[in-house]
Amino acid sequence: MPRLAPYQTGIWLAEYLYVRCQLCRTYRSIPQSELRKHASPSHIEHSTNASATFEPSLNNSTFANIRHRISHRLNKGLLCADCHNSIIWLPKSFEVDIAAGTSLTIQAATYYDYPMRQAIRSFKHHEDMTKLPLLLHAIRQLPRPHGCYHNNSVIIAMPTTDQRLIKRGFDPVSILSAQLSKHWHIPLWHGVRRIDDTISQQGLTRAERLSNLDSAFALISKPPVKRLLLFDDVSTTGASLQALARALISTEITETMNPKHQNGYRVSAYALAHGSQ
Incomplete structure (x- = not known):
């Protein structure tokens, strides 16, 4: 099938990059805001000094939690749970x-x-x-x-x-x-x-x-x-x-x-x- 490759590319984009349900267009699983909460912990102190730099102090368990959530989202399927159950x-x-x-x-x-x-x-x-x-x-x-x-x-x-x-x-x-x-x-x-x-x-x-x-x-x-x-x-x-x-x-x-x-x-x-x- 010479035209199969573009179709496969579109499916890959829908599955791994576009995280909205293919039917209702709501988020399939974890909203990006939830991921950002883990990526920017509330305990990080922002310095008023413009020259100051800092590294997010994320421990191993936090990183593991983020990886688990991302993996869960990518493996969730192409529909949200409500749309899946409805059709x-x-x-x-x-x-x-x-x-x-x-x-x-x-x-x-x-x-x-x-x-x-x-x-x-x-x-x-x-x-x-x-x-x-x-x-x-x-x-x-x-x-x-x-x-x-x-x-x-x-x-x-x-x-x-x-x-x-x-x-x-x-x-x-x-x-x-x-x-x-x-x-x-x-x-x-x-x-x-x-x-x-x-x-x-x-x-x-x-x-x-x-x-x-x-x-x-x-x-x-x-x-x-x-x-x-x-x-x-x-x-x-x-x-x-x-x-x-x-x-x-x-x-x-x-x-x-x-x-x-x-x-x-x-x-x-x-x-x-x-x-x-």
């Missing part, structure tokens, strides 16, 4: 069928509701990078799947078509999945291509979504591992993730004809938000 409700996972006797579990980080809906739309349709830190905060609420690590799992982002990429100018799901990859320490795998003859899923019924996604994905290569973690920005009915999983499962079914095949793929899906568009 981060991990929705209950749901399942969709992908093959006979096989279902796909989909887990989202939050609901597709105010203010996340507006933030996702601004980022996705208008390339508003100021909303990315808020979306990143939500993504970080997704716990890494049990037993999944960098050497046995890959993240597969919902691919977009070349036509949509040219029209939009960037791929929002790729940017979000890169942040999930960093959060989970699990690599991305770009072995699936999306066919250009499908239309946008937004506004379609579930039946129309499923019909629209028939043969929408083609595998470029065989997945390198057995743990496949699918990711999309918004999951409404789960039709897109369902079709992507089916494309992977169809490859697995073909492989089972090989007597050397022993273990099938373990596929699960994740999304930034869940709800109706």
Whole structure:
């Protein structure tokens, strides 16, 4: 992703230099005034002599306290506690069928509701990078799947078509999945291509979504591992993730004809938000 570096820089600035909540803009944790109280102890005596100099008499415990508070502030997240509690409700996972006797579990980080809906739309349709830190905060609420690590799992982002990429100018799901990859320490795998003859899923019924996604994905290569973690920005009915999983499962079914095949793929899906568009 040649445009990923500027996005990463913006996130770093929001996380470590801009200490206000990305939603309400109040301080995320400790106000600067509180830090200044420790940096300028009240017991320091100011001399009236202009030539006089002094050193702040801070002991080791005071410095340790300041470092602890700063570290706590930087690790607090990108939202204040009130905003975090108001929007981060991990929705209950749901399942969709992908093959006979096989279902796909989909887990989202939050609901597709105010203010996340507006933030996702601004980022996705208008390339508003100021909303990315808020979306990143939500993504970080997704716990890494049990037993999944960098050497046995890959993240597969919902691919977009070349036509949509040219029209939009960037791929929002790729940017979000890169942040999930960093959060989970699990690599991305770009072995699936999306066919250009499908239309946008937004506004379609579930039946129309499923019909629209028939043969929408083609595998470029065989997945390198057995743990496949699918990711999309918004999951409404789960039709897109369902079709992507089916494309992977169809490859697995073909492989089972090989007597050397022993273990099938373990596929699960994740999304930034869940709800109706």
